[in-house]
Amino acid sequence: MSDTTAPGILPSQSIDELIAKGAILSDKPFDKDQVQPASLDLRLGARAWRVRASFLPGRGRKVTERIADVAMHELDLTKGAVLERGCVYIAELQEHLKLPPGVSARANPKSSTGRVDVFVRLLSDAGPAFDDVAEGYHGPIYIEIAPQTFSVLVRQGTRLNQLRLKRGQPSRLRIESVGVDLTDGIAGFRARRHAPVVDLDREDGHDPSDYWEPLIPRDGQLLLDPGEFYILASKEAVEIPVMEAAEMTPIDPSVGEFRVHYAGFFDPGFGTDEAHGKGSRGVLEVRSHETPFILEDGQTVARLVYEPLTARPARLYGDLGSHYQRQGLKLSKHFRAWGN
The missing domain is CATH 2.70.40.10 (Deoxyuridine triphosphatase (dUTPase))
Structure with a gap:
């Protein structure tokens, strides 16, 4: 190699x-x-x-x-x-x-x-x-x-x-905390129960209002109901240098009874200026556990663990036309943009 x-x-x-x-x-x-x-x-x-x-x-x-x-x-x-x-x-x-x-x-x-x-x-x-x-x-x-x-x-x-x-066993370069953005306006979505089937090979083909309810926080706070599923966005922009990769890990129970981010890999170039993605946010998939929990704007909800690559990749995140480069709060690629 x-x-x-x-x-x-x-x-x-x-x-x-x-x-x-x-x-x-x-x-x-x-x-x-x-x-x-x-x-x-x-x-x-x-x-x-x-x-x-x-x-x-x-x-x-x-x-x-x-x-x-x-x-x-x-x-x-x-x-x-x-x-x-x-x-x-x-x-x-x-x-x-x-x-x-x-x-x-x-x-x-x-x-x-x-x-x-x-x-x-x-x-x-x-x-x-x-x-x-x-x-x-x-x-x-x-x-x-x-x-x-x-x-x-x-x-x-x-x-x-x-x-x-x-x-081998790559060393952990650093670990960064990720906060949640609960500022004014639509700050997230809660999944609707008893929604239609989602065709996972059909892009931009589902009306998001059939599947999601928009959420507007009050005073920078959002109450998570047990067992419900939420889409939120990170407070900070996420940037993965071209010689590194990252994994977003679920937060430990010491900061809240909820799980964040089933999909953990962030590829090199995500959110970087070099790959035309500066300002990209991390999208957070959140599920509360047994008790209701109040999230506050900026609260830490996950951590990014960075590891080195063995060489600079021949292609960067976004080179293949990813749906999620330059994203803010964004549903999956299966749904049309909210309000369209």
Whole structure:
């Protein structure tokens, strides 16, 4: 590979090299826009299963063995299928891994997946944890899908999560706090219950008023109701330098009984002037837990953890026409702009 042997997140050209060398394989040819600046989009395969419960395969066991224990019925994704809210599914992914020694991976939901409150996690054979793929792993990968608020329509090829590959154990460069913006005007959206199905391959094709209720804070405060799902925006602009990548981590309970941001990866160039994104905000997917909670303008709700890349990426965030560069408060790409 062309970059150094220092620990770090692999950039786009290193992912391209892994694909060329057969370390990342696919049932179908890779899409031209599948490789991001520091991550790889993953695509649903042909089959999914409605399962009775979430699970981990455990050491020495394959995911397919556990599916046989808990499967209720099989879905054909080549024809499209609706995944019902409140249910759990396991789906094949088109991609397979033959990671070389020293290279491991971590998965996270794509931004658009988190913004419609679809909880997804990666599984690998014998994997003791969700989302983390062991160094040198050879085998298939799967995705657990659990729609929380909206039922969703998916198909073979739908992209719900992404894979970040890394060499060694990258050091944490710094950790930054992220506050919430609750200034005047529409400061967020709350998901409506019993909304129509969201087609996850249909961009700008849904009327947001059918799915979301706008929120106007009072005196810089917003009351979070338990079990409800909210879209808010960060107080600060977020900027990811071109030689770094970041992950937004859920806040610990010491600052509030809520969870923020299912989709955690921020690629190099997000929010930078160099990539024409200066001033971009982080969008926060927020769910309150057991008790009502009052958020205040500027309150810390999440943290960004920065890690180094092994080399400057050949492409930056926004080069592929991302929906979320230069964003402020913004719903997922599936919805038309509010008021249009």
